[in-house]
Amino acid sequence: MSEDKNENMVPGQEQPEYALDDERRVKVLSPGAMVAKRFFRNRVAVLGLVILTIMFLFSFVGGLVSPYKEDQLFYTETLQKKEYAGAVKNEDMRFMGAEGQDFSSIIQAQVVLAVTTRKDVVTYRDVNYHVTQEGQDFYSVALDDGTTIGIAYTDVVSSSIEGRKLDFDFVFATLKAYTNGQDAFTLDGDSYTISEGGLVEKDGEELAFVSRYVINAISPDIFLPREFQEELATSLEAGDDMFTFTDAEGVESEYYIDYKPDVKNWIVRQETYTRTYDRYAAPSREHPLGTDRNGMDMLTRLMYGGRVSLVIGFIVEIISLIIGVILGGLAGYFGKGVDFLIMRIVDIFYCIPSTPIIIILGAAMDTMGVDPQIRMLYLMLILGFLGWPSMARLVRGQILGLREQEFMVAAEASGLRVSRRIFRHLVPNVIPQLIVSCTMGIGGTILTEATLSFLGLGVKFPFASWGNIINDVNNTFVLQNYWFIWIPAGICILLTVLAFNLVGDGLRDAFDPKMKR
Amino acid sequence: MANENVRSDTLLEVKDLVKYFPIKGGFFGRTVGQVKAVDGVSFTIKRGTTMGLVGESGCGKSTVGRTILRLQEKTAGEVRLNGVDIFALSREELRRVRPKIQIIFQDPYSSLSPRLPIGEIIGEGVREHKLVPGNEFDDYITDIMHKCGLQEYHKDRYPHEFSGGQRQRICIARALALKPDFIICDEPVSALDVSIQAQIINLLRELQKDMGLTYLFISHDLSVVEHISDTVGVMYLGNMVEFAETEKIFDHPLHPYTEALFSAIPVPDPNYKMKRIVLEGSIPSPANPPAGCKFHTRCSKCMEKCKYAVPEWTEVEEGHFCACHLFNNAEQNARAEQAMKEARTARPAAGA
């Protein structure tokens, strides 16, 4: 009963002439090719596949191609009103002690007391202090033997020359002259002139100036020239809120004055170009999708985020798959007690409220200050561990159905070992359904991870993930004005999950032998 | 276990085999009833012969086949293969005995694993039990395939690429490769076309002659059974109602059911006037079989005692067994009358 009775090799022809009933006459598709053909015939599934390929390339190859790093910060020069100086009108008495004299604050307090009670002498600890008024709001304090130990004043003498400190005698002489309306004084043989405005000069060189206003720069290494302080003082008297000043190099700057009534001082701000983080920059050529809240490039973050989201999706699914297949397989194959036990465990897992647990674990990891990378690992493990029950049920159902098929009975009748029956006969028939279920599952996992990261429980800064990027949008201002923050990330998630679902559907149709086409 | 190698004439001995399937009902899954699939069946098969087992759906012939092979556990009875009690073996011993007792299934489409190539399917049992040394393995498989009418290039093809007849050949090759003594053929040709049926039947006979195989041929197709079997057993609703050599049983069937069965076969002759005995009603459910003789509800020759007394399995002629009250001797009649009286007093007004 041989079937190649009439097999002739006709020379010159490519295919030998087969008998009509020899099945080599008609070529058929191999099993793999058949599945592939049915898959590619389904246009929607092919579309899903194309989208997936694009997303993969974008996430994995894009990260290598992009010139920026994931957490690279960008700076920009913005015109900012920075605090420049503070001014206060001096109402209180100030003190300066002579070199080498003891003029502590307790003594100062006694002086204040004396002035207010109009006494000449005040005693403290058996020491007499003589308070003499030298001029308007200007007093000197001396001991019994006439040594001046200090002065009390309200007009402040500041040095015009940067870096040069004024000594006690100079200040004393200046104030004495100023408060008495004199326009000149001598000290140690040098003659100084004082202008009305309080400018002290010697031989035409400006040395110091006197003013009621105390003006200090915010930054300790900035020296405010006298002209500046005078300008400022004038403005303050006038009550202006802005003045312009041209400095020694000829650079004109604007200064803004803010009065703070509760502390009775003025803040002077200067508009300068400062180097700040380039936050929320609009899309441009350097940053095709702009920058985010921290000044990092959106497009690059999107790429790295895609990498994270996809990898998490895959690994979680693989973990669920491994646990699910093993437990589901055991339950399905052995039935009875083992099945009962495993299915009750599955039931318990289904009763676990996964969202509260993840929230609690997220908060716990926050307090413990877990490193972001380790945190991602924990996240994957937890999600994988919460996802295996559905996989196990699927595998168990498949195996229960397949177990009763005749080829399994035939395998048993051949005396094959149990392990061989399971792994060579049962499992390969379960694989199509598994593939379908996994592709759909990855889509779901990506959504879950995005949700968690959005809530701040998943992937943490500085690592990017698509959900994490959307986390920025928690107020309507950002939502309305900075569309480039959340729309691209949202679109990425949408496309990826949709594509996974389409591919999963397409695979299911392709594997189903009963489909007509 | 000790008499594994006893070579006697009888290969298979089945005594009072019973297989019930529990019906679970109620809240706690209690057993509320039994499906009496096989209700006391006894027969023997001599080495090198073929026994045909016929009956309609629900009569239990497939269950008998599977239970003999211990693919299902029995409820009662004894099965001895070569003198060895199959049900007394441990799992591991049973696994090692399996190559000797093989089965060919009815549906060639579902009895082959869809994702394994043919060479694997045929060869894996051989490899598992190490029946053939490693270097001879490939040749051995090719040899078996040729014997069954398959070609060597088929080894890498998958089952779905073959037609029904060829798949059945693959199943036969799979069974044959394990060097069995005994093969149960569970309706092997029912799903095939007529011309292919003839080929497969011829193949089976050839193999039996060449390799000294013993068959239990289960079928509902009487013409095929008549052609291939040496002895025939007829089953109805879990009981064997008649057993004899083929010639005898087809020549003069004793049991009314056998008569009706034989007369129902269509004959390919347009002018043949059928003296067909058409049975009334349909087959009762095996979960709730009729009392007394299970066939009495459809039998045209039903007597009063048939409704209450179960007929005994008697050897009416030499080698020709039957279970019917029509062939009772005096003692059996007396017992039957007794049973009827008892049943009547316990349960007045019998139902059909």
Next chain:
Amino acid sequence: MAKKQNDGYLSAKESRRISRENRRITDEYEKKRKRKNVPEEEYLTTMHNPGNAVEFDNLHTYFFTDTGTVRSVDGVTFDVPIGKTVGIVGESGCGKSVTSLSLMQLLQRPQGQVVEGEIRLNLGNKAYDVTKTPNDVMQKLRGNYVSMIFQEPMTALNPVFRIGDQIEEVLKLHDTGDHTEEQIKQRTIELLQLVGIANSEGVYKMYPHELSGGMRQRVVIAMALACNPRIIIADEPTTALDVTIQAQILDLLRQLKDKTNSSIMFITHDLGVIAEMADYVVVMYAGRIVEKGTAEDIFYHPAHPYTIGLMNSKPVVGKKVEELYSIPGKVPNPINMPDYCYFRDRCEMCVGQCRGEYPNEVSISPTHKVSCYRYYDAKGGDTDGE
């Protein structure tokens, strides 16, 4: 799993070419099918012999599949006279089921298309060409003029509806007059009694799963008879049933045929059943008719080697043979069939002319026709065997 060898498998390029070709062809046919408001003249026709219920005229039904064009029915011509039973015999893959599906226009679209030929259906006062009839008109014909009994009684009935509902559905759908609910119910119970169901009132209320295979098949027959169709197609109705039940169903069909005067197209591979039921027999092989004639012609004077082989392969109770005759080889895969006699490679009675083209049909007697070179010179003289 073993490595796949590429020889014997279609290459990707080949399969793409085939797909493109298929799509082009099927699109054309589908466009024609999808037209709306087709005028009646397009499918109105006349019967060549008014005594026929159905005439198949050179029917070609092809399936355009991924592996090539399957010519399931490749030039089939026969008639079904009114009130007679025609048995179609053949094995799997010969095209007998597809022939009946072509009549009912239930082919799997878009792969299955009637490419050529006519099927003329006699509706009494007029005749339709079923191949050109649009779908909406076809729906009125199905169940009404042509009805079908399927092979699997276990799955042919809808498990969620009662038996009574299912039969009434057929009646209501084709209800021309305004019959009341009560009248329809009466008719249903009548039908159930007609098919031999004793407890018709009870069965009327039952669900399919409560009935056995034989009973379900009776219900299906009742549904088929409901609207007094002119032709009933029975596609292997008893193959899935036990022998005793089969006997009952065949008896029933014979009785009904006498009562209702409808024609039956009986499709099967069981020669015994054909012998019981059929008046005329058509033998099909690989999509073509190899022999046709009356039952006596075929069974007592089988002409085609395939028919002879079939007769001999079936074991008959009482006939003792040492070895069953079997036709060597097997039924060919109907893709890309060549142009010589399809049975040539399996035939044991080849003559020299068999090397040529496919043989034409020859008449051995007015009723008996065969396609075989062995009978070419029957009229002339010397021929080997008959």
